[in-house]
Amino acid sequence: MRNRISVVGHENVQRSILKMVGDKDKAPGNGHADLGRRHQKAPFRSNAHPIAMDSARTALRLGALKVMVIYRRSEEEMPARKEEYHHAVQEGVEFHFLQNPVEILGNREGWVTGLTVQKMQLGEPDASGRRRPLPIAGQTYNVPADIVVVAIGNNPNPLIPAALPGLQTNKHGGIIADEETMETSVPGVFAGGDIVLGAATVILAMGQGRKAARAIHAWLMRTTETARN
Numbered sequence: 276m277r278n279r280i281s282v283v284g285h286e287n288v289q290r291s292i293l294k295m296v297g298d299k300d301k302a303p304g305n306g307h308a309d310l311g312r313r314h315q316k317a318p319f320r321s322n323a324h325p326i327a328m329d330s331a332r333t334a335l336r337l338g339a340l341k342v343m344v345i346y347r348r349s350e351e352e353m354p355a356r357k358e359e360y361h362h363a364v365q366e367g368v369e370f371h372f373l374q375n376p377v378e379i380l381g382n383r384e385g386w387v388t389g390l391t392v393q394k395m396q397l398g399e400p401d402a403s404g405r406r407r408p409l410p411i412a413g414q415t416y417n418v419p420a421d422i423v424v425v426a427i428g429n430n431p432n433p434l435i436p437a438a439l440p441g442l443q444t445n446k447h448g449g450i451i452a453d454e455e456t457m458e459t460s461v462p463g464v465f466a467g468g469d470i471v472l473g474a475a476t477v478i479l480a481m482g483q484g485r486k487a488a489r490a491i492h493a494w495l496m497r498t499t500e501t502a503r504n
């Protein structure tokens with residue numbers, strides 16, 4: 276059975292799409308059947324961004340037969356690191372520049388069936404210094420797809436601050452924690468990693484985890500001691 280999967284990169288609006296055509300029957304290993312199911316969503320950040328490269332390569336490794344990155348600007352403006360781009364090409368990802376997804380198509384049952392893609396051209400540089408992509412009037416086409424993965428960026432989940440009165444957050448929604456103990460404004464609640472730092476790295480998250488573990492231990496010893504006395 277042939278499956279077609281798309282991953283859509285957003286930066287508030289749709290900017291890039293990875294279109295993957297997978298073959299469930301030929302896909303090796305576990306988890307590939309998931310590529311054949313509908314409405315699977317997974318985050319990656321922006322248009323042809325490093326995270327888009329990760330997503331494209333991961334999709335291939337999960338058994339997609341074909342992965343296309345559709346990017347609204349040209350190769351030159353692409354924010355992904357050059358080596359990541361080259362690795363993605365080496366691994367078999369196809370890149371299609373100056374194309375922009377404008378609509379996700381679906382059927383009555385709620386299944387994704389494809390995408391409408393707008394052909395683009397480059398205009399004058401915008402505020403970012405990169406040449407602005409402009410639609411070429413009347414030049415759109417449809418790409419069949421069974422699954423669209425929308426990547427909307429790394430934003431803190433507001434659930435915990437909303438459920439925990441008194442938990443202080445910064446203007447981005449990240450949790451404010453003491454730099455040394457990782458304790459938050461709520462006594463006995465500790466936080467670390469991306470939720471405190473913003474989108475950062477594994478090593479920084481692990482470092483904060485270690486700090487928090489030590490502080491949690493000390494906190495527990497203190498409170499247990501107090502309870503005993």
Ligand SMILES: Cc1cc2nc3c(=O)[nH]c(=O)nc-3n(C[C@H](O)[C@H](O)[C@H](O)COP(=O)(O)OP(=O)(O)OC[C@H]3O[C@@H](n4cnc5c(N)ncnc54)[C@H](O)[C@@H]3O)c2cc1C
Pocket residue numbers: 319326329330432434435467468469470474475476477478480
């Ligand atoms: C595509 C991509 C590629 C990356 N590549 C790299 C890289 O090459 N090198 C690098 O160093 N970093 C990389 N990063 C960044 C790195 O993944 C993060 O910095 C790191 O994972 C942060 O760890 P964390 O434990 O703080 O958060 P996370 O790894 O995000 O873990 C948070 C966990 O909390 C869970 N959670 C959220 N809300 C709730 C809730 N209400 N209740 C219960 N659980 C909840 C989530 O499901 C998740 O499992 C990458 C990130 C992405 C998205």
